[in-house]
Amino acid sequence: MESNKLDTDVGDKCNLNGDCSSPPKKQSFNMNHAKNIDDISTPSELKFDQEFNFEDPDISEKRRQIEKCLADPDAVNLEEWQNLAKSKGGLISDDYRKTIWPLLVGVTKEEMTEPPSLDDLSTHPEYNQVVLDVNRSLKRFPPGIPYEQRVALQDQLTVLILRVIIMYPHLKYYQGYHDVAITLLLVCGDVSSFPLLCRLSHGPKAPLAPFMQTTMQPTQHLLNYMLPVLAKADQGLADCLEKAQVGTMFALPWYLTWFGHSLNRYTDVVRLYDYFLCAPPLFPVYVTAAIVVYRGDEVRACECDMAMLHCLLSRLPDDLPFEDILVTAKKLYEENDPIDLEPEVAALERREEVTRRLEEERLKRRQAALRARNNPSLTARLQRRLQRYLPPGVSRRALLATATVLLGVYVYYRPDLLFNRKYHESVREL
Known part of the structure; x- marks a missing residue:
């Protein structure tokens, strides 16, 4: 399984950490092949929750409302959970989110299965790429956690991603997927986050599904x-x-x-x-x-x-x-x-496509003109034709220069004729 990567190696980049050189020209960026998303923007180091002595009274009231709903979740319908998630303050705490996030996308308890070991998944074709991305995601982990806990969390993240793309082999892993996965993992744990990530990745209305197609x-x-x-x-x-x-x-x-x-x-x-x-x-x-x-x-x-x-x-x-x-x-x-x-x-998109084609055509003409100027046989052929029409006494150097300039202008405006001629000549030689 090949992954979607964001190809931005077509000029200078603008990096969130301060490199503000010119980004690629509009539409020169190829959405069908992708590099690491860090080439577009560098991940920020997360700052996690801090304890505050004061809480907005509205949030305190909402907290009591959420706790009441969680005390009897079967009596709460989906619309009520959605209203809590959307309204001011959201779901307030990860303790609440751990239970409510799966409910928002319809995850059932039967879907919450224990994950396999990392060794069981290490032969998957995407394994090395996923591990590489996970290793780059350390800034998204809670700061100050012990080394052993961090390694365990990295392994859980790798397993989570691989389980999804094994479950749905037609989906293409993209670099940046791990940023979504780590958020779900930190909140919900390795058991609940798997069916949750599956719901987000696969299905007609799955929000991440468009990112996981053959092209971007x-x-x-x-x-x-x-x-x-x-x-x-x-x-x-x-x-x-x-x-x-x-x-x-x-x-x-x-x-x-x-x-x-x-x-x-x-x-x-x-x-x-x-x-x-x-x-x-x-x-x-x-x-x-x-x-x-x-x-x-x-x-x-x-x-x-x-x-x-x-x-x-x-x-x-x-x-x-x-x-x-x-x-x-x-x-x-x-x-x-x-x-x-x-x-x-x-x-x-039609306007952008026209602009892209015009840019490609200009580039094609410049390249063709350059090749023509460096092609001695074409220049010599044009030079012989010019001799028929120029007056006697014109120096060979002037004749060569004139032929080179005319050939360059001709090819710049009609590269298709040059290429077609070369094609027909090659066919005749076969």
């Missing part, structure tokens, strides 16, 4: 919905991004990992997961648009340059008010149904 094109298509949503919310801001040709690549790690790769605060990550687990599959894209809207003043104050804006947007501040952002995203979703946006997304 479905992911890019869904992420493109961010742009018309942004335009509906703030046309001037959308025009600013379009003018700078920023595209959507800055938000790709957010979407692929449900922000688990990019946020510093663990409490922010699990709060978003509370909401995403019971929201429509495309809702994280609307959260992305809401974040850009919230940071609109920063965007307008930034120089209208692709590299500068990409660098700015890629960095998620630690103090984002996610409760407000989720309210904005909900409003954007209610006002802009994805079905209604399909024509705009299709038109956007």
